[in-house]
Amino acid sequence: MSLASIERKNLSREESEKKRTGHKIDILFRIDDMEYFGSETYVDEDPQNSKPISYKQKLFREMKDQLDLLLKKLKFTRETIKGIKNIAIHGINQGGLNGKxxxxxxxxxxxxxxxxxxxxxxxGTTWGSIPESLTSLKDILCLKNDIINVLDTVKRTKRIALLTKPEELFTIDNLPETTPTPKKSQKE
Incomplete structure (x- = not known):
């Protein structure tokens, strides 16, 4: 269960209301209460596909929730806010033998x-596809390096915030809203 989507779904919750659950996502990479990576799988070839085209929208919604929660918890200085573009959340859609x-x-x-x-x-599934599979492995290892770079940027931002006077720090509270996720149709 994603902590980031639980946070978003319960922002407007009244004390008396029951807490809403977040999205379940197939794979999450989390450190403490921060999520940096998610993966959603589906089967393209299945005519009874339980995850139609909305699987990509779900992954993007989840990535936005993760990024929002991370950015709202960080305290920035005028210098560290310049590195905000280096804080990226990553995700994979994997269907059959293909992925993005x-x-x-x-x-x-x-x-x-x-x-x-x-x-x-x-x-690849044949001996002839070994070069293609090695290229895929290289891309996935690059993803690991990208996530490590994000973790380093977050760590650096937190360290500088600890050494800075509180009155010189600020947070990002007013992140823009995005289009709400479409509701699932009720089958009768």
Whole structure:
């Protein structure tokens, strides 16, 4: 269960209301209460696909929730806010033997979120596809390095915040809303 989506779903909750659950996502990478990576899998070839095209929207919604929670918890200085574009949340959509890796970051100057596809990959199933599979492995190892760089940026931002006077720190509280996730249709 994603802590970031639990946080978003319960922002407007009244004390008397029951706490709402967050999204379940197939794979999460979390350190303490911060999530940096998510993965959603699906089966393209299945005619009874339980995760139709909305699987990608779910991953993007989850990535935004993760990024929002992370950015709202950080305290910035005038210098560290310049590195905010280096704080990116990553995600993978994996269907069958194919996958796509995405990254999302927030541009504080434009007040916009940007999502981009970092790579596509295919897992080979024959001896002839070994070169293609090795390229896929290289792309996945690059993802590991990208996540490590994000963790370093977050650690540096936190360390500088600890050494800075509280009156010189600020947070990002007013992140822009995005289009709400469409509601599932009720089958009768």
């Amino acid at each position: 890796i995405y990254a999302m970051y927030y541009d504080s100057d434009l007040h916009c979120y940007f999502v981009f596809e970092t790579c596509r990959y295919r897992i």
